[in-house]
Amino acid sequence: RGLLMTDREEIMESDSHDNAQSAKKNSKTSLLDSGEDFEVLDEEDIDDDEPPPLEDVGEGKVQPTNPENTNPDPTGQVDEWLDVLGNGQLKKKVLKEGEGRDSRPQKGQNVKIRLKTSLVDGTVVEEKPDLAFTLGDGDVIQALDLTVQLMAMGEEALIQTDAKYAYGARGSLEPAVPANAELSLEVKLLEATDAPDLELLPPAEKIALASQKRERGNAHYQRGDYAFAVNSYSIALQITESSSKVDITPEEEEGLLDVKVKCLNNMAASQLKLDHYDAALKSCVSALQHQPDNIKALFRMGKVLALQGEYTEAIQTLRKALKLEPSNKTIHAELSKLVKKHSEQRGAEQAMYKKMLGNPSDNSSTQKPRAKSSWGLSWKWLFGATAVAIGGVALSVVIAARN
Numbered sequence: 166r167g168l169l170m171t172d173r174e175e176i177m178e179s180d181s182h183d184n185a186q187s188a189k190k191n192s193k194t195s196l197l198d199s200g201e202d203f204e205v206l207d208e209e210d211i212d213d214d215e216p217p218p219l220e221d222v223g224e225g226k227v228q229p230t231n232p233e234n235t236n237p238d239p240t241g242q243v244d245e246w247l248d249v250l251g252n253g254q255l256k257k258k259v260l261k262e263g264e265g266r267d268s269r270p271q272k273g274q275n276v277k278i279r280l281k282t283s284l285v286d287g288t289v290v291e292e293k294p295d296l297a298f299t300l301g302d303g304d305v306i307q308a309l310d311l312t313v314q315l316m317a318m319g320e321e322a323l324i325q326t327d328a329k330y331a332y333g334a335r336g337s338l339e340p341a342v343p344a345n346a347e348l349s350l351e352v353k354l355l356e357a358t359d360a361p362d363l364e365l366l367p368p369a370e371k372i373a374l375a376s377q378k379r380e381r382g383n384a385h386y387q388r389g390d391y392a393f394a395v396n397s398y399s400i401a402l403q404i405t406e407s408s409s410k411v412d413i414t415p416e417e418e419e420g421l422l423d424v425k426v427k428c429l430n431n432m433a434a435s436q437l438k439l440d441h442y443d444a445a446l447k448s449c450v451s452a453l454q455h456q457p458d459n460i461k462a463l464f465r466m467g468k469v470l471a472l473q474g475e476y477t478e479a480i481q482t483l484r485k486a487l488k489l490e491p492s493n494k495t496i497h498a499e500l501s502k503l504v505k506k507h508s509e510q511r512g513a514e515q516a517m518y519k520k521m522l523g524n525p526s527d528n529s530s531t532q533k534p535r536a537k538s539s540w541g542l543s544w545k546w547l548f549g550a551t552a553v554a555i556g557g558v559a560l561s562v563v564i565a566a567r568n
């Protein structure tokens with residue numbers, strides 16, 4: 166749930182679990198309601214000779230001065246664009262009427278659609294005879310999540326969307342959509358069924374469902390859509406946390422927990438990208454409650470704490486991570502960076518050199534300007550060696566990948 170929100174509200178939603186409730190309340194004024202407004206317009210008596218409101222003019226197909234043209238098409242076709250968001254960037258036109266308003270699918274239902282996606286020049290980029298997704302979960306591009314809930318069962322509609330509600334500034338490889346591409350979608354709503362009752366869902370299916378939502382989150386993350394990623398991870402988490410009325414084996418329990426911790430870690434990463442440090446910290450803490458030795462959670466928590474200026478705690482956390490994985494260069498680098506920052510914060514430069522060089526016998530009181538220049542040399546050497554080591558790791562990864 167929760168994709169029908171403005172950007173601002175998405176951000177609020179992703180802020181923290183606690184905020185989710187208030188965000189939902191605030192979304193009362195958002196897209197769903199504007200959708201409702203337009204539904205009313207949609208059904209307005211089009212014999213009315215008032216010109217339609219500006220947002221609804223669309224392609225200017227309506228000619229209110231000519232009553233014959235404003236009569237509904239006797240074949241049941243409605244020749245009018247609906248401006249879904251009121252900004253002209255997402256428009257829907259009914260090509261063939263469906264079963265009526267009551268047959269519209271609800272958010273959270275599983276729907277099946279026939280989809281044909283084209284660029285504005287007519288190039289078809291994707292054709293799906295029966296695409297299934299959960300409505301409003303962010304499983305598909307926003308244009309579909311927003312418009313399919315305005316469709317009646319069996320309805321065929323044409324949707325025109327700005328890149329913003331489709332594949333955005335990055336475009337996509339699969340389907341092949343260039344950057345900033347407006348799209349034209351031909352949709353037929355085929356089916357809508359209630360989502361399965363999570364309490365009765367066999368654990369294996371629960372794991373599969375949660376994993377699917379998590380992968381959706383990963384896809385959003387990779388595209389840089391961090392708020393959408395958080396949304397998908399939250400859905401996955403809810404699935405893993407849902408109570409169950411069916412028997413569950415210890416292995417399945419373990420499997421669910423595993424997905425949950427992965428989601429929490431990925432969620433923390435997304436929240437970090439959104440600069441929601443408190444929320445990210447909560448996610449890490451939650452992950453560590455389940456798996457105290459989870460290196461990813463420790464590593465990310467260290468990062469968050471550092472960003473919050475909690476250097477002492479951050480260093481402690483990263484040391485714990487390093488203890489579990491002593492050869493990890495990323496953790497080493499992050500820790501050195503933190504130790505350095507921490508020292509700077511305390512204004513103790515001598516301590517910084519000592520820790521960076523990892524030379525406990527070094528007596529800072531004897532440090533002279535000359536010592537500083539030798540430090541400079543060692544410093545270069547240290548980073549040169551690190552670069553060589555990382556290069557080696559990269560090379561072995563390449564070799565491993567080829568075999």
Ligand SMILES: *[C@@H]1O[C@H](CO)[C@@H](O)[C@H](O)[C@H]1NC(C)=O
Nearest residue numbers: 460461462464493494495496
């Ligand atoms: C080091 O740890 C980080 C954080 O857990 C992880 O993302 C990274 O893959 C690790 N690197 C190696 C080489 O194991």
